[in-house]
Amino acid sequence: MNRTITAFLVLIPAVASADILSVHCPLGCPSNPAGNDLVFAHVYALSNNPTTKFADWVAYEVDVVNFGISPGREWKSDPLLDDNETLETGDYSGAFSSALEANRGHQAPLASFAGSRYWPELNYLSNITPQDKDLNQGPWADLEDAVRAGVSYGQSLFVITGTLYESAMPGLVGADEIAVVPSGYFKIIYDRSGNAAGFVMNQSSSLHDDHCSKKATLATIQSKVSFIIPVLSDSQAAYSRLGCD
Numbered sequence: 001m002n003r004t005i006t007a008f009l010v011l012i013p014a015v016a017s018a019d020i021l022s023v024h025c026p027l028g029c030p031s032n033p034a035g036n037d038l039v040f041a042h043v044y045a046l047s048n049n050p051t052t053k054f055a056d057w058v059a060y061e062v063d064v065v066n067f068g069i070s071p072g073r074e075w076k077s078d079p080l081l082d083d084n085e086t087l088e089t090g091d092y093s094g095a096f097s098s099a100l101e102a103n104r105g106h107q108a109p110l111a112s113f114a115g116s117r118y119w120p121e122l123n124y125l126s127n128i129t130p131q132d133k134d135l136n137q138g139p140w141a142d143l144e145d146a147v148r149a150g151v152s153y154g155q156s157l158f159v160i161t162g163t164l165y166e167s168a169m170p171g172l173v174g175a176d177e178i179a180v181v182p183s184g185y186f187k188i189i190y191d192r193s194g195n196a197a198g199f200v201m202n203q204s205s206s207l208h209d210d211h212c213s214k215k216a217t218l219a220t221i222q223s224k225v226s227f228i229i230p231v232l233s234d235s236q237a238a239y240s241r242l243g244c245d
Helices: 119-123 131-138 139-148 219-223 238-242
Strands: 037-039 044-049 054-061 101-107 128-132 158-162 182-188 195-202
Touching: 044 101, 128 131, 131 139, 139 182, 139 195, 182 219, 195 219, 195 238
Parallel strands: none
Antiparallel strands: 037 044, 044 054, 054 158, 101 128, 158 182, 182 195
């Protein structure tokens, strides 16, 4: 007896993480950790962690066309995020007089976008973390100044910055929800060719620390975070552009 056997081939697509493409990170954005909200604002992209209440990373372009006189600070909750996923204005009450002596630290800096019509987005609390005042006003601010000084018309720089959680930190005493305060930060500055300079700054940094003393390789930064950073190249030329010869 002849029998015909019909076989059915079921194709199962391979599971792979998709690339995240944006003008804010033209060589690829970092990966987005599971459970995080990926937010694309007009002048930056960020991955918001609902557990810590802060962004794991923020990516943006520094271009002279966005420079201008600082318009001020009007703190607001991010309208794209649920209230329980990020902090609210009142959560920073008493932060400066707490054990951390925290400023509201911009991840994408307001001064780099003061001339943009979208500058209010920089003051959304999803772009803010509690930063020790000496770090915020010292090497962190100096590096932001160095990035702005390193760009010119047609020669912009791109930045990926984010939070690190390597040691326990004092909490926000005024917060009505649990937030995990970062112990430090990383920052990667690069050009369109992928030439990059990396930095790591801890909350314990001194006001007078030289930002160049905070240099870190891309491999070191990758070892400190749970997401994948884009493929870039450590470059002395990139450091030199930021005043770190």
